[in-house]
Amino acid sequence: MMEGAPNGTSDKDRLTFDWYLDKVVQGLVFLGGISAIVLIVGIFVFITREGLSFAATQLDIIEFFSSPRWRPTSEYRPTYNILAMIAGTASVTGLAMVVAIPFSLGAAIYIAEFATGKTREALKVMVELLAAIPSVVWGFIGLSIMNPLIIELFDVPVGLNILNAGIILGLMAAPIMTSIAEDALKAVPDSYREAAEAMGATRLQVVLKAVLPAAKNGLLGAVLLGVGRGFGETMAVLMATGHSINMPDSIFDSVRALTATIAAELGETAVGSEHYQALFTIGIFLFVITFIINLLADLVVRGVRKG
Amino acid sequence: MSQTASSITGQDGIAVETRSLNLWYGDFQALFDIDLKVRQGIITSLIGPSGCGKSTFLRSINRINERLGYVRITGGIHLLGHDIYAEGVNLSQLRKQVGMVFQRPNPLPISIRDNVLFAVEIHDEGGKKAGRANKEEIVEAALRRVLLWDSVKDRLNTKATTLSLEEQQKLCIARLLPVKPSILLMDEPCSALDPKGTEAVEEMIWELRGDYTILIVTHNMAQARRASEECIFMLMGKVVEHTATADMFVNPKDRRTADYIEGRYG
Numbered sequence: 059m060m061e062g063a064p065n066g067t068s069d070k071d072r073l074t075f076d077w078y079l080d081k082v083v084q085g086l087v088f089l090g091g092i093s094a095i096v097l098i099v100g101i102f103v104f105i106t107r108e109g110l111s112f113a114a115t116q117l118d119i120i121e122f123f124s125s126p127r128w129r130p131t132s133e134y135r136p137t138y139n140i141l142a143m144i145a146g147t148a149s150v151t152g153l154a155m156v157v158a159i160p161f162s163l164g165a166a167i168y169i170a171e172f173a174t175g176k177t178r179e180a181l182k183v184m185v186e187l188l189a190a191i192p193s194v195v196w197g198f199i200g201l202s203i204m205n206p207l208i209i210e211l212f213d214v215p216v217g218l219n220i221l222n223a224g225i226i227l228g229l230m231a232a233p234i235m236t237s238i239a240e241d242a243l244k245a246v247p248d249s250y251r252e253a254a255e256a257m258g259a260t261r262l263q264v265v266l267k268a269v270l271p272a273a274k275n276g277l278l279g280a281v282l283l284g285v286g287r288g289f290g291e292t293m294a295v296l297m298a299t300g301h302s303i304n305m306p307d308s309i310f311d312s313v314r315a316l317t318a319t320i321a322a323e324l325g326e327t328a329v330g331s332e333h334y335q336a337l338f339t340i341g342i343f344l345f346v347i348t349f350i351i352n353l354l355a356d357l358v359v360r361g362v363r364k365g
Numbered sequence: 366m367s368q369t370a371s372s373i374t375g376q377d378g379i380a381v382e383t384r385s386l387n388l389w390y391g392d393f394q395a396l397f398d399i400d401l402k403v404r405q406g407i408i409t410s411l412i413g414p415s416g417c418g419k420s421t422f423l424r425s426i427n428r429i430n431e432r433l434g435y436v437r438i439t440g441g442i443h444l445l446g447h448d449i450y451a452e453g454v455n456l457s458q459l460r461k462q463v464g465m466v467f468q469r470p471n472p473l474p475i476s477i478r479d480n481v482l483f484a485v486e487i488h489d490e491g492g493k494k495a496g497r498a499n500k501e502e503i504v505e506a507a508l509r510r511v512l513l514w515d516s517v518k519d520r521l522n523t524k525a526t527t528l529s530l531e532e533q534q535k536l537c538i539a540r541l542l543p544v545k546p547s548i549l550l551m552d553e554p555c556s557a558l559d560p561k562g563t564e565a566v567e568e569m570i571w572e573l574r575g576d577y578t579i580l581i582v583t584h585n586m587a588q589a590r591r592a593s594e595e596c597i598f599m600l601m602g603k604v605v606e607h608t609a610t611a612d613m614f615v616n617p618k619d620r621r622t623a624d625y626i627e628g629r630y631g
Contacts, residue, residue, distance in 0.1 A: 249471040253472075254473065255429060256460055256467075257487065257540070257544075267473075271475050272473070
């Protein structure tokens with residue numbers, strides 16, 4: 059004991075040091091953890107502060123949602139109504155899902171259920187690379203490749219329209235949807251596949267009749283997150299839709315998206331002006347929509363975990 | 366190969382015959398020269414310590430082992446006179462003929478009814494002609510056979526994964542029956558169940574004998590003794606002894622069998 063005493067002291071010192079270190083790291087991790095909440099609340103408060111008083115006092119909410127007239131710079135009587143932009147965002151997102159769902163679910167099923175070894179790893183890396191392409195690059199593809207292609211193929215005057223933006227946005231959303239759908243498929247216990255195979259199911263039957271029913275919530279979650287992505291995407295749709303206020307009749311009509319409007323106009327408004335506040339009201343609307351979609355996706359995915 | 370077990374007679378009433386079967390997982394040899402004849406229409410139990418190759422043997426009879434991809438075998442298995450490792454064997458047909466029950470109940474996360482009809486539908490039994498009424502009959506018959514009908518008849522549309530483990534395991538047996546297999550492989554079917562569930566499932570398995578050839582792997586000596594007519598004792602990938610259950614438990618020929626039965630290892 060006597061000889062061990064000096065050792066004992068240093069042990070004790072180290073213990074107290076460890077104890078402080080522990081507390082410090084604990085604090086840092088806690089800060090990191092709550093920062094997400096703090097930030098999201100902060101953003102919400104900021105957006106609402108700028109937009110809500112306008113929305114509550116000067117805005118006719120019903121007209122705001124039901125009239126397509128967005129004329130913020132009218133000399134005579136500016137109007138701030140967003141139906142045309144809702145239609146634009148919704149039609150582009152809708153078409154994007156038509157494009158993205160078959161691609162992403164097909165890719166996820168192939169990667170998770172059929173591909174093996176190197177093919178599988180290579181495909182996963184590719185999908186992740188695709189997800190990392192900046193949206194302005196997609197917008198550029200829409201402008202410079204899709205635009206002339208659509209004009210030539212469909213013999214329409216303008217190639218910057220719902221079709222263009224829908225395809226671009228679909229391709230943009232597909233990689234992230236693929237990753238999430240693949241996770242959902244991987245979460246299906248192997249015992250289901252084994253059970254189905256032991257009853258004589260072919261690989262395709264195993265996937266269609268055992269794996270997909272088991273993963274359907276996760277897959278739905280993937281699609282919802284894709285929709286959320288579509289609603290929130292800005293730069294690519296700004297570049298590919300044509301950015302014109304218009305109630306669309308066909309997929310060859312140019313439209314404007316809610317997000318693109320904010321991006322294009324906010325820099326040119328006077329801080330605190332009506333126009334400025336109207337843009338923030340759009341922001342609130344977008345925030346609420348994407349929040350609901352993400353919440354739904356989360357609930358749906360949780361549903362699958364519970365069984 | 367589509368009639369019921371009772372209408373097919375393999376050679377000399379043998380359901381499964383293996384001829385010097387060796388099996389490797391990669392470089393690891395799991396089975397050594399297995400020569401067995403499993404008689405038709407009775408329950409044969411496979412006993413032996415963990416890792417002795419019981420499950421591996423069972424899983425090579427419906428070739429479900431091959432899912433792993435690194436399994437290699439030599440020798441052969443004949444099922445009712447047919448070589449199941451011959452070229453051109455249809456795995457789907459083989460697995461229709463040889464049903465399997467797993468250690469953990471694994472009903473699919475679909476309704477009870479759809480679980481029972483799963484095999485019928487993938488094998489297109491009765492074709493698309495199989496009407497609703499016919500399907501209802503199939504479901505009822507299968508669930509009655511496993512003594513589950515009365516407790517689930519009012520909730521056939523609920524998810525099968527919400528049933529108790531005992532009910533799930535019964536359902537897993539019931540879903541094999543509509544496609545009229547001749548052989549049922551059971552890999553420790555009661556190991557996930559409590560004593561009461563074990564008793565109920567055992568009793569039900571006993572009811573199935575005669576119509577089906579049943580091969581059951583078990584760690585439970587009492588279960589092997591109660592629930593089987595013949596018994597195979599395996600050790601380190603080899604068959605040590607294969608006799609009538611009564612003989613094995615009363616008068617084991619091999620010293621190692623006696624040691625295992627009396628609980629000296631395992």
